[in-house]
Amino acid sequence: MHVIKDRLHPNGLFMKMFLVTVGLIILVAIAVTFATIRMAEQFFVEKFSITNSQIINQIQYDFEELNYSIVMAASNVDQSSTIEAFLSGEEPDNARMQSLFHVMQQIDHIRERLGNQNVEIAIADRERITYTTNFTYWPASPGVIRGHEITETITEQPNKLLYFQDSQEANDNYVIAAKALRDRETEQALGAVYFPIKEGQLRSFYTDYVKPGNDFYVVDRNGKVVSSSLASAIGQSLPELSQQAERMEAAGVRYREVEFQDTNQIMLAEYLPYFDMYLVNMVDKQTAVGNLIDTKQIVLLLAGVVVLALIIVFLVTKRLTNSLSKLVKDIEAVPKKGLQRRLVYEGTYETKQIGSAFNSMMDELQVYVERLIEAQKQQRHAELAALQQQINPHFLYNTMASIKFLVQMGEREEAEKTIDAFITLLQNTVGNVDESVTVELEVENLKNYVLINQKRYGDRIQVQFMIAPDCMEYRIPKLILQPFIENSFFHAFNKTAEGTISVLIWREADDLICEIADDGDGMAANIESLPHTNRNRQLFSGIGVKNVHERMQLLYGPDYGVSIASKEGLGTRVKLRLPASKEEGKNII
Numbered sequence: 084m085h086v087i088k089d090r091l092h093p094n095g096l097f098m099k100m101f102l103v104t105v106g107l108i109i110l111v112a113i114a115v116t117f118a119t120i121r122m123a124e125q126f127f128v129e130k131f132s133i134t135n136s137q138i139i140n141q142i143q144y145d146f147e148e149l150n151y152s153i154v155m156a157a158s159n160v161d162q163s164s165t166i167e168a169f170l171s172g173e174e175p176d177n178a179r180m181q182s183l184f185h186v187m188q189q190i191d192h193i194r195e196r197l198g199n200q201n202v203e204i205a206i207a208d209r210e211r212i213t214y215t216t217n218f219t220y221w222p223a224s225p226g227v228i229r230g231h232e233i234t235e236t237i238t239e240q241p242n243k244l245l246y247f248q249d250s251q252e253a254n255d256n257y258v259i260a261a262k263a264l265r266d267r268e269t270e271q272a273l274g275a276v277y278f279p280i281k282e283g284q285l286r287s288f289y290t291d292y293v294k295p296g297n298d299f300y301v302v303d304r305n306g307k308v309v310s311s312s313l314a315s316a317i318g319q320s321l322p323e324l325s326q327q328a329e330r331m332e333a334a335g336v337r338y339r340e341v342e343f344q345d346t347n348q349i350m351l352a353e354y355l356p357y358f359d360m361y362l363v364n365m366v367d368k369q370t371a372v373g374n375l376i377d378t379k380q381i382v383l384l385l386a387g388v389v390v391l392a393l394i395i396v397f398l399v400t401k402r403l404t405n406s407l408s409k410l411v412k413d414i415e416a417v418p419k420k421g422l423q424r425r426l427v428y429e430g431t432y433e434t435k436q437i438g439s440a441f442n443s444m445m446d447e448l449q450v451y452v453e454r455l456i457e458a459q460k461q462q463r464h465a466e467l468a469a470l471q472q473q474i475n476p477h478f479l480y481n482t483m484a485s486i487k488f489l490v491q492m493g494e495r496e497e498a499e500k501t502i503d504a505f506i507t508l509l510q511n512t513v514g515n516v517d518e519s520v521t522v523e524l525e526v527e528n529l530k531n532y533v534l535i536n537q538k539r540y541g542d543r544i545q546v547q548f549m550i551a552p553d554c555m556e557y558r559i560p561k562l563i564l565q566p567f568i569e570n571s572f573f574h575a576f577n578k579t580a581e582g583t584i585s586v587l588i589w590r591e592a593d594d595l596i597c598e599i600a601d602d603g604d605g606m607a608a609n610i611e612s613l614p615h616t617n618r619n620r621q622l623f624s625g626i627g628v629k630n631v632h633e634r635m636q637l638l639y640g641p642d643y644g645v646s647i648a649s650k651e652g653l654g655t656r657v658k659l660r661l662p663a664s665k666e667e668g669k670n671i672i
Contacts, residue, residue, distance in 0.1 A: 105393055165186055183213070204277070237263045264276055301360055302328070309360060346367055528562075550586075558665060563597075595660075596660055602653070603655065
């Protein structure tokens with residue numbers, strides 16, 4: 084295994100180029116194949132939808148012809164004075180039977196004009212059905228029909244011929260066309276005419292076009308199936324059909340691919356305005372398109388193309404990368420020979436240029452390494468000096484003198500507090516070698532530092548801390564805030580007898596903001612103008628406030644650092660912006 088790996092290692096570029104090229108060829112082949120299949124499917128679906136649209140148009144024509152026949156029959160009934168006189172009840176009782184006989188003759192004559200349409204006619208007065216051309220065809224109860232929703236609806240819309248679905252106890256499904264009959268002079272309601280149509284009559288319009296996977300539905304606007312080539316679907320509620328049909332009508336599209344009953348279907352729909360229903364044709368896509376593409380033949384063709392591409396790419400890539408592979412072997416041998424080794428390069432123009440550049444780089448690297456070693460020595464000396472200067476000896480002397488004074492004055496409790504603060508401060512600064520500390524620990528150091536200074540100089544300067552609770556665990560560089568507290572203590576209240584220093588820490592987005600504000604004398608608002616003590620260093624840590632800014636930019640980059648806002652007589656506000664992180668060294672460059 085290691086032998087194979089060692090042999091392939093210098094040829095890494097060749098292998099990558101080879102594999103990437105082969106991968107691209109396979110990807111393109113698959114994409115082209117998929118696109119071809121998809122385009123073929125779309126072409127077939129488009130042609131299929133055109134053919135089925137013509138079928139839909141023919142079925143729609145049959146529905147319109149049925150509606151026209153019923154409209155003409157309803158108009159004849161509405162215009163008949165004999166039927167109007169009978170329904171109004173104007174004849175005397177002894178002539179009632181003769182009048183009914185004439186009505187029956189007229190209704191039968193109108194029924195004959197319907198031709199081969201499998202539709203019957205029923206006439207009802209205000210109380211009950213008085214006559215029907217075929218009672219066995221539509222066995223509706225005379226009393227019930229007057230309270231049916233059909234009659235209630237046509238009474239509210241007397242000028243329209245309306246269609247409704249109706250189911251009888253024998254499980255026969257009907258579509259009922261109904262129209263109110265009124266007195267032509269007084270507009271008084273006289274009764275109604277009904278045209279019951281068996282579901283089988285509607286189904287006969289599209290039965291010849293039904294095939295496996297090719298089904299038809301007639302649904303109302305609520306999605307209830309009025310008629311269907313699937314007997315089990317009749318009477319069911321399929322609102323997804325009516326909703327999709329409405330969307331297609333609004334978008335003006337002829338067909339649409341939809342998910343229906345967990346299968347991918349091609350849906351065609353046409354609105355039947357006179358019936359206020361939708362004629363929907365659902366075609367199973369797999370059944371229609373499944374055998375359109377010879378997948379096996381396409382896979383074999385794709386495999387042949389890939390094999391041919393492998394051979395061509397292998398030969399061409401190997402020849403182009405031979406000289407480069409040799410150069411790689413020579414470069415790998417350099418560490419064993421040291422920085423003094425130089426390459427003898429040959430081969431293509433690109434290889435020669437790389438070899439020449441490598442030799443030049445090695446010369447420059449030799450000089451750089453020598454300089455870097457010297458710079459690291461100097462840096463370590465500087466870091467050692469900085470650590471040794473971390474606590475200023477004057478601060479130690481003065482603090483011890485203050486504690487001695489408190490003991491002499493008999494203030495034992497205050498002396499103990501000062502000693503405890505001093506010990507904690509030393510532990511967190513000298514004893515803790517970490518570069519960064521938590522906000523909580525840094526604030527504790529500041530409080531101890533403030534306590535010691537107040538014991539030395541009095542409490543004319545008050546310090547208040549306002550730290551957001553969610554910021555306590557964030558880490559910041561050690562002793563980054565102390566120089567600004569110290570600067571405010573010893574330089575902000577030279578003209579002012581007393582004052583307050585505020586320390587605020589909060590989070591803004593991904594940044595941590597630390598602010599030290601005082602209401603002292605004020606000054607020019609820039610880092611260079613900050614006053615320095617003797618020997619150009621701070622009294623406690625030896626770290627100047629200007630050095631804090633440089634230190635932050637060195638650690639985190641130019642987007643972070645110190646900004647100062649100050650005005651003479653109104654105080655100074657120092658703001659430090661650094662990344663918010665709970666992991667030590669996470670944001671350091």
